[in-house]
Amino acid sequence: GAVVSQHPSRVICKSGTSVKIECRSLDFQATTMFWYRQFPKKSLMLMATSNEGSKATYEQGVEKDKFLINHASLTLSTLTVTSAHPEDSSFYICSAEDRGNIGGYTFGSGTRLTVV
């Protein structure tokens, strides 16, 4: 079945630095990928829709300059948290839409970001 690889699974960074998270579709092409943020014991909040070859579409309230999304190829989208602060600490999850598979949204395994 469709597999989405997300890397790294855990990262600790210092306040003020930037962190890049990668999301790869391993056996299918994903023109659209989604980035979510999950707070402890909460649901997933959609941050942005990443479209291959074009600008990402951000949800209301999500700072596009803070959370940079690049989707340069059909199998890779990256999320860069710029100038990270402790309040950015969270669980970030990507998903990719496999249009060859009905009902096919495949999720990565998530990245636990801790900003100290």
Added chain:
Amino acid sequence: GEDVEQSLFLSVREGDSSVINCTYTDSSSTYLYWYKQEPGAGLQLLTYIFSNMDMKQDQRLTVLLNKKDKHLSLRIADTQTGDSAIYFCAESSNDYKLSFGAGTTVTVRA
């Protein structure tokens, strides 16, 4: 906008059936999903149902959809300890975005 609600907790005895309920508001939903999340992990698609269906069965899982009441349920037969997890209900409409419920934490006790 879309709104998906589900109960937050469910405790069930091993071997019994679990039923997780979900309601949604978007009448244009095309697909409805159930995802499972284990601690520290991503989401695993368990099953989905197209909006013109009212039931789908897949081994121990049974999904019931009442489109009129916008009510979705997931029944897990013969619940096992490995079924302990958070279960998310989600819906999508024409824009392909998923809207999630808050998740139901299922605890299976021996």
